[in-house]
Amino acid sequence: MGRPIVTIVGRPNVGKSTLFNRIAGKRISITEDTPGVTRDRIYAECEWLDNYFTLIDTGGIEPNTTDTIFAQMRIQAEVAIEMADVVLFMVDGKEGVTAADTEVAQMLRKAKKEIILVVNKMDRFVNEDSVYEFYNLGLGDPIPISSAEALGIGDLLDEIISKFNGKMDTKEEEDSIKIAVIGKPNAGKSSIINRIIGEERVIVSDIPGTTRDAIDTKFERNSKKYTLIDTAGIRKKSKVLESVEKYSVLRAFTAVERADICVLVIDADKGVTEQDIRIAGYSHDSNKGMVIVINKWDLIEKDNSTFKEFTEEIRQKLAYATYAPILTVSALTGQRVNKILEAVDEIYSFRNLRISTGVLNDILTEAVLMNQPATVKGKRLKIYYGTQVAVNPPKFLIFVNDKEIVHFSYGRYIENKIREAFEYKGTPIIIEFRNRSEK
Numbered sequence: 001m002g003r004p005i006v007t008i009v010g011r012p013n014v015g016k017s018t019l020f021n022r023i024a025g026k027r028i029s030i031t032e033d034t035p036g037v038t039r040d041r042i043y044a045e046c047e048w049l050d051n052y053f054t055l056i057d058t059g060g061i062e063p064n065t066t067d068t069i070f071a072q073m074r075i076q077a078e079v080a081i082e083m084a085d086v087v088l089f090m091v092d093g094k095e096g097v098t099a100a101d102t103e104v105a106q107m108l109r110k111a112k113k114e115i116i117l118v119v120n121k122m123d124r125f126v127n128e129d130s131v132y133e134f135y136n137l138g139l140g141d142p143i144p145i146s147s148a149e150a151l152g153i154g155d156l157l158d159e160i161i162s163k164f165n166g167k168m169d170t171k172e173e174e175d176s177i178k179i180a181v182i183g184k185p186n187a188g189k190s191s192i193i194n195r196i197i198g199e200e201r202v203i204v205s206d207i208p209g210t211t212r213d214a215i216d217t218k219f220e221r222n223s224k225k226y227t228l229i230d231t232a233g234i235r236k237k238s239k240v241l242e243s244v245e246k247y248s249v250l251r252a253f254t255a256v257e258r259a260d261i262c263v264l265v266i267d268a269d270k271g272v273t274e275q276d277i278r279i280a281g282y283s284h285d286s287n288k289g290m291v292i293v294i295n296k297w298d299l300i301e302k303d304n305s306t307f308k309e310f311t312e313e314i315r316q317k318l319a320y321a322t323y324a325p326i327l328t329v330s331a332l333t334g335q336r337v338n339k340i341l342e343a344v345d346e347i348y349s350f351r352n353l354r355i356s357t358g359v360l361n362d363i364l365t366e367a368v369l370m371n372q373p374a375t376v377k378g379k380r381l382k383i384y385y386g387t388q389v390a391v392n393p394p395k396f397l398i399f400v401n402d403k404e405i406v407h408f409s410y411g412r413y414i415e416n417k418i419r420e421a422f423e424y425k426g427t428p429i430i431i432e433f434r435n436r437s438e439k
Contacts, residue, residue: 003045003257004053004164007081009108010090011061011100015120019090019147020044020057023157043253051161054257056084061104078107086114086163088156089139093119096133105137114163117142118156123149176218176225177348180259182283184275187267188295191331193217193228196341221341229255253282260351260392261289261344261426268296268310268328272317280318287393289347289427290324293340298330323419325426347426351392355422360386360396367417376405384436395430403433 008016024044046055081087089108091101108115119131122144134142143159145152181189197219217228256262262283266276283290292314300306311326318324325343329336355363364386373381379402386398398414400406415431418424 004085007056007084014092048157093122180229180255183265187265195337291343297328399436
């Protein structure tokens with residue numbers, strides 16, 4: 001069981017994104033400025049009173065629209081509702097109940113989810129009695145807030161965590177290597193899991209979206225414990241299936257958040273798609289280990305340059321994940337599937353590798369001697385010392401005279417020098433620069 005999922009829904013322009021940013025504690029932009037990473041930013045990991053949950057933002061719901069964009073937004077919201085534990089239905093307290101609100105409320109009642117009715121824009125200048133109108137939606141007691149002015153947010157968060165019914169963060173799961181098998185629908189994720197564990201524990205079908213919910217498969221091999229997490233597809237009525245692939249990444253990140261290592265399964269017959277890039281981006285942003293598996297390799301006509309061409313395409317499109325090893329397998333024949341677990345073991349050992357402070361500072365000293373930092377506004381960066389503060393994922397603190405003049409390229413240079421010495425195969429490493437005066 002992963003973290004509880006809380007989804008914000010409602011018609012357009014009622015303030016969903018403002019509430020999302022308010023609860024997340026920061027402004028979260030639509031696009032990511034990391035080179036090579038292009039995807040929507042629609043979720044955040046949140047905490048309230050030691051209760052951890054995942055918050056999902058959605059586009060506005062227009063129940064009966066024929067507009068293509070609004071139709072896609074409605075589908076996205078339906079998918080987010082389906083996977084949610086708690087749904088925040090947001091309405092506009094200044095406009096009152098609209099016909100669209102009534103139709104969305106009817107849709108939510110059919111979903112049979114924990115629903116919290118949130119009346120937004122109830123600031124100091126709005127008649128508080130207007131909130132009573134929203135009882136007509138039949139969704140229980142409305143909670144008045146103003147997301148813009150941060151009014152009532154604490155009461156709302158108290159109500160949210162009361163709906164979790166004992167679902168809590170799973171960071172204290174038993175000591176096993178947790179592997180999320182991620183990728184677009186029909187890439188062969190379930191078939192690969194069945195090959196790894198050697199039995200038909202997950203239903204396999206050629207129809208995208210067969211896997212309804214995330215399925216954990218626990219097993220032991222060579223005295224090591226593993227938990228395989230099969231990321232769920234989405235099984236909905238036909239009109240949703242037509243466009244649902246775009247939104248299947250919503251399910252992938254819930255499994256990624258729980259994992260130590262992600263196995264990204266790419267369909268060899270289709271190559272690296274935009275959706276693969278998005279899903280891999282979740283793994284990378286979450287600092288998870290990654291192995292890239294090209295499945296259905298047996299279906300590809302090959303010559304001496306085929307693997308090289310595939311590898312170059314992957315490295316180009318997933319430029320942020322050059323640390324991830326690439327394997328070619330066939331779940332159908334079992335070819336090289338055994339190599340996946342070998343790669344996972346190797347990556348896990350690197351994720352838990354700890355470098356002594358003395359050795360790390362030798363690496364930093366040599367790096368600075370070979371390539372002096374540039375002068376920025378008349379000031380040259382000085383690196384005093386570094387230390388490793390965490391594993392799984394590996395995290396380093398490097399203390400400097402002024403972290404504001406650390407150029408992105410020099411940070412990447414330091415990372416490359418650490419990797420030259422210890423490789424850290426298959427895992428991101430986190431390097432944080434701090435001023436020496438900071439604790």
